[in-house]
Amino acid sequence: MTPTLQLFLIISAALFSIGLLAALSRRHAIFILIGIEMMLAAANLNFIAFWRFSPQSQPPTGVMIAIFSIAIAAAEAAVGLALVIAVYRHYRTTNVDHLNQLKG
Template sequence: MTPTLQLFLVISATLFCIGLLAVLSRRHAIFILIGIELMLAAANLNFIAFWRFGPQPQPPTGVMIAIFSIAIAAAEAVVGLAMVIAVYRHYRTTNVDQFDQLKG
């Protein structure tokens, strides 16, 4: 038995939902970032899997999108973590439920 496209999709769906679980159920800002990164990685896995199982030959579009998405995810992580640090300086906490004031 070789893995079919379906198995890869199941794996990536599971990863996505684990990321969603982290985003929706955790209170710590860094966990939320980890969850977002997991969801993006699941999307990347989908892109690569669809490229691999698509009719050949074809241009490596899926691979390109995955590369760009990794770059964008890295930028997102940098800004997100910088925001966590900035917010922590202000509120002395990283619990997202306590960032409930609009006026800083």
């Protein structure tokens, strides 16, 4: 029995929901970043699944978009972690509940 597109979409939805859970329910900034990365990985899985289950295209559009999306996710992670370090240096904490003022 071969899997249908539905199976992959449900896996992707579950991964996205777990990422949302991590981003919403944790108080540690690094956990929130991990959740966002998980949601991005779920989106990539959707791109690849839709590409694989649709008629062939030349060039392989889904693959290209997934590659670009991975590159952008890497850039986002680098800037996000730099922000975490900068905030930690200032506030001595990375708990987002304690970061409640804009004034430096």
